[in-house]
Amino acid sequence: xxxxxxxxxxxxxGAAMLTVAGCGGDSDSSSGSAGGGGGGGGGVPPVTxxxxxxxxxxxxxxxxxxxxxxxxxxxxxxxxxxxxTDAAGKVTLQIPAADVGKYPLIAMxxxxxxxxxxxxxxxxxxxKAPADQALVISPLTTMVQAYLDSIGGSSADAAAAVQAQxxxxxxxxxxxxxxxxxxxxxxxxxxxxxxxxxxxxxxxxKDAKGLDLxxxxxxxxxxxxxxxxxxxxxxxALNVRDDPTLSDTxxxxxxxxxxxxxxxxxxxSASGLTKDNVGTVVASQDKNAPAAPxxxxxxxxxxxxxxxxxxxxxxxxxxxEATAAQNTPDANGKTHYTEIxxxxxxxxxxxxxxxxxxxxxxxIYWTGSEWFDCPTTxxxxxxxxxxxxxxxxxxxxxxxxRSTRSNRDISGQxxxxxxxxxxxxxxxxxxxxxxxxxxxxxxxxxxxxxxGATVFPAGSTLSYRSVVDLxxxxxxxxxxxxxxxxxxxxxxxxxxxxxxxxxxxxxxxxTGDFASGVTEVHGNNAFVLxxxxxxKLNGDGxxxxxYKRYMVGFEAATQKARFYQCxxxxxxxxxxxxxxxxxxxxxxxxxxxxxDTTFTIATQGDxxxxxxxxxxxxxxxxxxxxxxxxxxxxxxxxxxxxxxxLTSKQQRxxxxxxxxxxxxxxxx
Numbered sequence: 073x074x075x076x077x078x079x080x081x082x083x084x085x086g087a088a089m090l091t092v093a094g095c096g097g098d099s100d101s102s103s104g105s106a107g108g109g110g111g112g113g114g115g116v117p118p119v120t121x122x123x124x125x126x127x128x129x130x131x132x133x134x135x136x137x138x139x140x141x142x143x144x145x146x147x148x149x150x151x152x153x154x155x156x157t158d159a160a161g162k163v164t165l166q167i168p169a170a171d172v173g174k175y176p177l178i179a180m181x182x183x184x185x186x187x188x189x190x191x192x193x194x195x196x197x198x199x200k201a202p203a204d205q206a207l208v209i210s211p212l213t214t215m216v217q218a219y220l221d222s223i224g225g226s227s228a229d230a231a232a233a234v235q236a237q238x239x240x241x242x243x244x245x246x247x248x249x250x251x252x253x254x255x256x257x258x259x260x261x262x263x264x265x266x267x268x269x270x271x272x273x274x275x276x277x278k279d280a281k282g283l284d285l286x287x288x289x290x291x292x293x294x295x296x297x298x299x300x301x302x303x304x305x306x307x308x309a310l311n312v313r314d315d316p317t318l319s320d321t322x323x324x325x326x327x328x329x330x331x332x333x334x335x336x337x338x339x340x341s342a343s344g345l346t347k348d349n350v351g352t353v354v355a356s357q358d359k360n361a362p363a364a365p366x367x368x369x370x371x372x373x374x375x376x377x378x379x380x381x382x383x384x385x386x387x388x389x390x391x392x393e394a395t396a397a398q399n400t401p402d403a404n405g406k407t408h409y410t411e412i413x414x415x416x417x418x419x420x421x422x423x424x425x426x427x428x429x430x431x432x433x434x435x436i437y438w439t440g441s442e443w444f445d446c447p448t449t450x451x452x453x454x455x456x457x458x459x460x461x462x463x464x465x466x467x468x469x470x471x472x473x474r475s476t477r478s479n480r481d482i483s484g485q486x487x488x489x490x491x492x493x494x495x496x497x498x499x500x501x502x503x504x505x506x507x508x509x510x511x512x513x514x515x516x517x518x519x520x521x522x523x524g525a526t527v528f529p530a531g532s533t534l535s536y537r538s539v540v541d542l543x544x545x546x547x548x549x550x551x552x553x554x555x556x557x558x559x560x561x562x563x564x565x566x567x568x569x570x571x572x573x574x575x576x577x578x579x580x581x582x583t584g585d586f587a588s589g590v591t592e593v594h595g596n597n598a599f600v601l602x603x604x605x606x607x608k609l610n611g612d613g614x615x616x617x618x619y620k621r622y623m624v625g626f627e628a629a630t631q632k633a634r635f636y637q638c639x640x641x642x643x644x645x646x647x648x649x650x651x652x653x654x655x656x657x658x659x660x661x662x663x664x665x666x667x668d669t670t671f672t673i674a675t676q677g678d679x680x681x682x683x684x685x686x687x688x689x690x691x692x693x694x695x696x697x698x699x700x701x702x703x704x705x706x707x708x709x710x711x712x713x714x715x716x717x718l719t720s721k722q723q724r725x726x727x728x729x730x731x732x733x734x735x736x737x738x739x740x
Contacts, residue, residue, distance in 0.1 A: 086338035094636065101204050102459045104568035107162075120169040128199060128209045129249045130267050131189025131325060132161035137180040138493070139208065140167055146198075148180055148292045156526065161188070161249075177186070177206045188249075189264070189325035195271035198294050202227040205245045211266035212244040212259065215305065217267065218298035222538045223719065224462050225477055229719055233717035237305040238262055239689020242673065252692050257321045261312050264325055266301065268336040269308065273297045273345055276546045277678040282351040283493070291348075299538070300343050300498060302719050306692050307342060311335045313690055314620075315609045338607050338615060344498030344506075352493050356536035356721075358478055370400045374412075375535070376505040377722055381512045384738050388415040390503060391730065398451070407452045413448075436710075437470035438546040443677050443705065446467055467601065470547065471715070475539040475722075483532045485732055488523040499721035502541070514550055532729035537722040541715055546681070548703040550711035555709075556581040557596055567594065575680050575704040576628070577675060583624015584634050585665075590680060593636050593663040594654055598623035601700055603640060603652045618642065621654055622691050623663070626671065633671045635688045666690065679705040681683065 128136045136157045139148035148154055155163045155170075157179075179199040186192055198219040201209040205227050212234065219230040224733050231244040240262070241255045242248065248259035276296065280288050299340035301308075312318045317331040345353070378390040392414045398408040411423035415431070422431050425448030437444045446468035454465040461477040492514045497507040504510065512519040555570035556578060557563070564570075573581070584598040585591060587726065601622045608618040626633050639655040639662040655662045669686040682702040703714030725733065734740060 076311055086492065087337040093291075104264065116715045122169040122172050123164050123168050124172060124206065125164045126177055126201070126209055127205055127247055128157050128161045128163070128181075129247055129262055130199075130211060130557055131187040132159070132249060132438040133157055133179070133180070133181055133193075133199075134159045134161065135185045136161070136163075137182070138163045138165065139180075140165060140171060140175050141178050142171060142175050146178070146295065148178055159186075159188070166376060173204050177201045177209055178204050178666055179209045190329055191326070195274055197267060197270050198291075198642050199567070200243075201396075202230070204228070205231070208245055208247045210248070210272075211263040212238075212240075212248075214298065215266065215302060215514045216244050216310075218295075219540075219719070220727060221295070222299050223474060224542045225321060225474060225540075226458075229542075229717070233543075233719070235304065236543070236716045237692070238309045239304075239306075239692065244379065250317060254321045258312070258319075260325065261318055261328065263336055264328070265308055265312060265318070265332055265339075265592055268329075268332045268631050269301065269304075269339045269343075270297055272296075272333075272336045273300075276316075276340060277345065277347050277350045280347045280350045287352060287353055292357075293350060294458045295357055296350050299353065299357065300345050300702075303337060303500060303721075304343055309338055309689060310604075310606065310713075311339060312607070314606055316512060317609075332579045334609055338609070343602065344508075346498070346717075349496040349498055352497050352537075353499075356497070356723075357479075362566045371396050372727075373399060374727040374730060376725040378501060379511050381737060381739075385416060385419040387739065389734075389739075391415065405455060405716050408451045408453050410449065410451055415585050423687075433468075434549050434551045436470075437468050438548055438676065439469045441677075443679060446470075462689040465545065472542045473539055474542060475537050477535050479533045480724075481532070482528045482534050482729060483530045485532075486523075486526050487528060487736060488520065490528065491519075491523070491733075494534070494723050497721070497723060501722055502718060502720035510723070510731075515717075522737055523614070524730075526731050529732050530548050531726075532719050533726045534729065535722075535724040535726065537724065538719050539722055541718045541720075542719055543715045543717040545715045546701060546712065548701065548710040550700075550710065554578050554599060554702055555706060563596060567595075572708045574654065575682055575709050576703060578702065578709045579628050579673075579682070582625050583627065584623070584636065586625055586627040586632070586634065592661050593623060593625065593638070594661070597624065598625040598636060600652075605692075619645070619652075620690070621652065622688070631667050631670050631672065633684055635667040635669070635691070636663045636667050637666045637688070637690060679703055684716075 073471065101412070126138060128138060130181060133377045134157055136381035137148055137154060138157060139152045139154035143149060143150050148707045151164045155165050157163045167562070169433065177200065181193055181199060183193055190643050197208045199211065199214045202217050202220060205213065214229045215234045216227060220227060225333070234244045240259055242251065242259050242470050247262060248256045251608040275291065276420045277293050278627055280293060314336060315331060317323065317468050318328055318335060338499055372395050374639050376391045376393055380388040390413070391410045393412055394407065394409040396594055401407055433446055433448060437446060450468060452465065452467050455463045457463040457477060462476055464471045465475065467473070491511045494510050495508050514520070527700045554573045555572050582597060582599045584593050587597070590597065601624055603619055603621050605619045607615040621638040621640050623636045623638065624633055641653040641655040644651040644653040645739070666686040667686065669684055671682055673680055673682045684700065685698055698715055701714055703712040
């Protein structure tokens with residue numbers, strides 16, 4: 073469906089529309105029609121008003137129209153308290169006292185607005201702030217509100233997630249334009265890149281249409297862009313830290329602007345959001361779609377979360393099933409489900425939990441009382457979705473998540489068309505990755521032959537889910553042992569010959585440059601945490617494929633830890649098979665310290681856990697947002713993790729839809 077657009081919403085398309093709908097004139101403040109103090113006709117009591125001040129910043133934004141979104145439609149409508157910002161980005165609204173802290177604030181930044189840092193605004197955009205944190209309206213608070221719109225929860229939780237994904241040490245609610253510290257300047261640069269990326273995507277999706285072929289409103293497109301940006305925040309932060317210009321705290325925002333445009337282009341391209349697929353995102357955000365289909369209530373159900381399919385000899389299925397009894401809430405209001413996985417590789421069927429170790433669940437979770445080797449038959453729990461489609465889940469007695477969902481009726485629609493739409497969805501699933509890899513390729517003649525004009529049967533739904541892993545879960549990977557070289561062969565680079573050791577030995581070996589006389593840091597004397605690919609921004613506006621290596625070294629006596637960043641050697645990557653290695657320039661390693669911190673080792677259950685007091689933001693990216701741990705059990709050290717709040721998207725076919733599609737492909 074297409075939401076009706078108020079006149080002022082066209083502010084996103086041009087500054088001329090900013091004053092059409094009476095959402096504030098040239099004065100610095102105004103009030104809506106609900107204002108009190110008028111004659112007492114009919115005995116209606118006067119409305120008590122309150123003055124609420126806010127500051128709109130990227131740089132300070134002059135002539136932004138700010139309003140209280142009392143009907144929660146994302147627009148500044150006639151009658152809503154509103155006003156325009158002054159040169160310092162400040163505005164004061166007269167708001168009914170009963171509405172203070174109740175509704176979010178919106179700032180419409182049109183092309184008549186001016187940014188104190190970068191000058192006249194070229195592409196109109198919108199900023200928001202949560203109802204209970206409205207003193208500052210900025211790109212960072214906009215991300216917090218987008219998180220709330222997508223996932224729900226509290227503004228504090230949403231802000232913590234945004235700060236974690238950006239690697240910010242300052243509050244997302246702060247006015248970073250008044251913070252001259254390096255942290256404040258970083259926040260300002262990140263905020264500016266959010267704006268420039270948003271503007272790039274607004275330009276790229278202008279005049280887009282929905283699945284019903286009706287024009288999408290600027291508000292719908294902005295919501296789709298913001299929801300995608302939530303997932304891209306770690307990549308956005310890394311683009312800033314990777315680039316010498318953007319990370320330079322001595323440069324002004326105006327001096328960074330040209331490089332901002334280059335970085336925004338990289339991010340906009342990486343987002344996958346286009347004029348052609350933004351309609352699918354809007355459909356997934358339709359709040360009028362039914363939240364909980366009737367086939368999930370006290371009957372047997374199946375939900376297909378992920379599906380890869382090359383042919384009948386090569387496929388992967390990940391689904392969840394529940395019996396009627398499991399779908400019936402227990403005394404604690406919880407429902408239950410089990411996980412199904414099946415794959416076939418080159419015609420060899422592999423069952424979940426059977427056979428090769430890498431097809432068993434590799435994670436061993438800390439539940440708060442024990443290390444739990446979660447069996448593949450384990451029964452997980454969740455709450456029933458409420459009317460808004462919100463529910464919570466507990467996976468393997470350890471991982472907590474919150475989700476919102478909406479459901480789209482796909483009964484009678486062509487299977488091949490729906491598969492194409494699923495694959496065009498620009499978001500990522502934390503399990504499967506890009507949806508471009510979901511299901512059979514509809515462009516192949518074999519797929520077209522199998523699916524033809526076949527439609528989904530009655531009762532078929534496609535569920536869109538926004539999921540946040542709430543973070544805090546600790547676990548280790550049984551397949552990743554933190555090994556070291558043999559003592560008599562310390563320079564051996566072949567890690568397949570290395571040995572497993574207890575934590576104390578592991579720490580004592582990986583000394584980095586803490587050891588006396590050591591100047592070269594490499595993967596034999598400092599542990600490699602991550603090899604991260606990235607697009608290196610060049611001074612001429614082009615990009616080059618590159619990668620960075622991140623390592624950590626320890627000083628056991630003082631419990632100090634040092635993290636290093638190194639450029640990767642692309643020549644070694646080009647070898648067959650490819651190798652990871654540190655780049656040397658003129659014989660000198662590119663490894664450099666990026667953070668000095670401390671570590672502790674504590675007993676936890678029947679094991680020991682090494683934790684860092686702090687970590688560099690660079691070791692998180694869009695696909696990996698976890699703090700690092702090292703866990704020793706039975707004298708062996710494993711690589712471990714502590715989850716950060718991670719947002720992702722899911723698309724799930726319900727039982728009737730999944731069974732019909734699989735049967736049509738021959739998987740019945």
